[in-house]
Amino acid sequence: MASFVFPVCWIFIAFLLVLDSRRRRSVSAATWIPTILLLVLFSRTPTGWLVSGQDAGTAYTGGNLLDQLFFAAMIAASLFITLSRGVKWGKLFSINRALVVFYAYFLLSIAWSFSPADSLIRVIKDFGCTVIAVSAVLSEKDPVEAVRAVYVRCACILIPLSAALVRFSPLGKGYSKDGTVTFGGACQTKNEFGELLLISILFLVWDHMEMRIAAGANSPLRGMTWDRVVLILTGLWLLNLSQSRTSLVALVIALALVVRSGWFDSKSVSRFALVAALFYPVIALTSQTVLAPVLAMLGRDATFTGRANIWQHITFSTVNPLIGAGFWNFWGGPGGKAIEAAMQTGIPNAHDGYLDIYLDGGLIGVFLLVVVLVTCGKRLIRQIPRDRYSRFKYAFLITAIIHNVTESSFARPSGMWFTIVLALINFPGLSEKIRANGEGSRNGKRSYLSRQVVRGELATSPAAHQTARIA
Numbered sequence: 053m054a055s056f057v058f059p060v061c062w063i064f065i066a067f068l069l070v071l072d073s074r075r076r077r078s079v080s081a082a083t084w085i086p087t088i089l090l091l092v093l094f095s096r097t098p099t100g101w102l103v104s105g106q107d108a109g110t111a112y113t114g115g116n117l118l119d120q121l122f123f124a125a126m127i128a129a130s131l132f133i134t135l136s137r138g139v140k141w142g143k144l145f146s147i148n149r150a151l152v153v154f155y156a157y158f159l160l161s162i163a164w165s166f167s168p169a170d171s172l173i174r175v176i177k178d179f180g181c182t183v184i185a186v187s188a189v190l191s192e193k194d195p196v197e198a199v200r201a202v203y204v205r206c207a208c209i210l211i212p213l214s215a216a217l218v219r220f221s222p223l224g225k226g227y228s229k230d231g232t233v234t235f236g237g238a239c240q241t242k243n244e245f246g247e248l249l250l251i252s253i254l255f256l257v258w259d260h261m262e263m264r265i266a267a268g269a270n271s272p273l274r275g276m277t278w279d280r281v282v283l284i285l286t287g288l289w290l291l292n293l294s295q296s297r298t299s300l301v302a303l304v305i306a307l308a309l310v311v312r313s314g315w316f317d318s319k320s321v322s323r324f325a326l327v328a329a330l331f332y333p334v335i336a337l338t339s340q341t342v343l344a345p346v347l348a349m350l351g352r353d354a355t356f357t358g359r360a361n362i363w364q365h366i367t368f369s370t371v372n373p374l375i376g377a378g379f380w381n382f383w384g385g386p387g388g389k390a391i392e393a394a395m396q397t398g399i400p401n402a403h404d405g406y407l408d409i410y411l412d413g414g415l416i417g418v419f420l421l422v423v424v425l426v427t428c429g430k431r432l433i434r435q436i437p438r439d440r441y442s443r444f445k446y447a448f449l450i451t452a453i454i455h456n457v458t459e460s461s462f463a464r465p466s467g468m469w470f471t472i473v474l475a476l477i478n479f480p481g482l483s484e485k486i487r488a489n490g491e492g493s494r495n496g497k498r499s500y501l502s503r504q505v506v507r508g509e510l511a512t513s514p515a516a517h518q519t520a521r522i523a
Contacts, residue, residue, distance in 0.1 A: 061216040068208035068279055072201065075263075078194040078489075079201045082133050086185045087202045089126040093181065094210060094248045094467035095238040098122050123465075127180030130188040137191040143480045144187065150427045151476055154420045155179055158379040158463065161413055165378025166385035174380045181465055182473040190479040194489045196441045199474065200262065203255035206467075208279075211252060211287050214238045214245070218293065235293050243459055246296025247468045250303045250455075253287045256280055258310060258444050265440075272311075302455045309447035319433055322446065326429040329453040330422070333406050336457045337363060359403040359458055365391045366407050376414035379463070387411075401464070405456030409463065421462060425453060428476045439486045445475040 073079075092098070097119040134141075145152045158175050165171040192198035214237025217224025226234045226241070239245040264275045291300060309325065371377045371387055382388045383401060392399050402408045409417045429449055435442035452472045455461070461468035 057216055057220050061212055065209050065212050068212070068283075069205060071279060072204055072208060076197055076201045079198050080192060083189060083192065083198050083202055085126065085129045085133060086189050087205050089123075089130070089181060089185050090202060090206050090467055090470055091209060092122065092126075093465060093470055094206060094244075094251075096240055100240065123177055123181060127177070127184055130180070130185040133188040134184065134191055139187055139191050140480055144477075147478050147480065148476075150420070150424045151183075151473075154424050155183075157417065157420055158413060161376065161378045161381075161417075164372075164375060165381040167381055168378075170384075171379040171381055178463055178465055178469075182470055183477065186470070186474050186477055187479065189474075190477070190482060193485070195479070195482060195485055196262075196489065199441075200255065200259045203251065203471075204259050207252035207256055207283055207287070210238045210248060211283050211290065214248075214290055215286055218290065234295070235290075237290060237294075242294045243296055243298070244466070245294045246291065246299030247455075247459070247461070247466065249287050249291040249294065249296075250299040250306075250451075251467060251471055253284055253291070253303060254306050254310075254448070254451075256284050256287070257307060261310070262440070298455060298458045302451045305454060306447050306451040309450060310444060317436075319436075322433045322436065325450055326426075326433070329450045330425065332454055333404075333457050337404070337406075361395065362391070362399060362402055363404060363407060365394060366402060366411065371411055372414055374414045374416060376410060376412050376417055379412050382408075382411040401460040403458060403460055405460045405462035405464075408460045412463070424476060425449070428478075431478065432475075435483070439483070441486055448472075449475045 099118050162168040162171040189198050218235050218237050224237050226236055234242045236242050236245045260280050267275050409421050432442045432446040
């Protein structure tokens with residue numbers, strides 16, 4: 053059966069990609085570089101695909117020559133794209149000082165790392181796979197369209213492929229310690245699978261909203277194409293199958309923030325949501341019983357499915373509380389091995405993004421992370437009235453802050469961190485490009501129709517031109 057299903061699956065994927073390419077003629081072929089990189093960050097490294105049953109931790113970090121060559125090639129290609137387009141790196145760094153200081157601090161952490169060379173490689177890799185690759189996307193002539201293209205094309209590939217793997221291949225399944233079957237689809241673990249589906253569904257919905265607004269449709273579902281319906285419904289089915297409650301809750305929160313209107317769309321509500329999201333990690337880590345009723349509704353206990361057992365081993369005496377153990381150096385060092393021995397199990401991370409940043413960089417690292425999140429959140433709140441892209445980035449930022457309470461994706465090579473950096477980064481000239489391409493809050497329909505007429509993509513009938521003039 054599999055010999056028939058997978059060829060059909062790849063033909064279907066190719067058909068979806070052709071459809072999407074025809075809809076986005078303004079997006080250059082160069083966007084396939086960050087798209088391929090994101091496909092790997094979302095799913096498995098090249099070695100993870102080639103070697104069945106490879107250890108998840110090795111595949112995740114790309115700790116072999118083939119994976120290192122792949123990431124080096126993607127970073128080099130992305131850097132070449134940005135340089136050929138004249139990206140002003142000095143200006144980019146100056147308007148993203150908080151993010152630059154965050155990375156500079158972890159670059160400095162190699163001085164006290166257990167393995168300095170390892171920390172150095174990881175910092176360079178993380179910066180290249182996020183900031184440089186994201187800049188390659190945002191340097192497009194129509195950056196918002198390019199962003200949507202990258203994520204929708206990843207969804208076109210990974211959602212159908214995951215469905216086929218879950219149903220017809222052992223590669224899409226795993227087993228927990230008690231023998232229960234878990235589903236990872238194209239990813240290594242069910243939690244990574246949940247992250248993939250969370251982001252894919254969110255971007256598919258956003259892409260539909262932008263297309264609907266451009267077409268002037270009033271009904272929320274009007275203009276929904278059949279392929280979007282198939283991908284979203286398949287994604288929801290897989291999300292339920294993954295049993296990733298964190299990603300499910302995060303998706304609901306993100307969609308609510310994207311589609312909100314009226315009083316709920318005010319700056320006051322946006323500020324409250326940012327403050328509440330930033331306080332949530334503190335409550336979750338210090339007063340888990342407060343969240344017990346909510347967790348019970350989700351079918352989880354107050355230990356966050358055992359995560360609290362790991363958190364209890366992380367204190368001010370676990371590492372140097374001020375500077376931590378160095379970037380990505382705790383779990384492979386003496387401190388991490390001591391916790392694994394005490395719990396008698398292997399632990400790849402703290403299952404909490406804030407605790408992993410604490411282990412990497414101490415309280416200074418956590419402080420710098422909070423500064424980055426607050427600075428970005430305040431900027432996006434100011435920009436929301438001016439363009440819809442900022443609204444979407446703000447919604448994802450709040451979602452990421454909450455998501456990292458039970459998952460670890462801050463400064464970790466993954467599709468989630470790539471998307472977080474996309475939301476965090478303030479790219480030079482982006483606002484001007486958004487206005488020029490008509491993707492602001494008020495003039496989207498008019499500019500879109502005008503561009504379509506100029507490109508010759510609207511029907512040449514008098515009725516079509518009359519519609520463009522009226523808009």
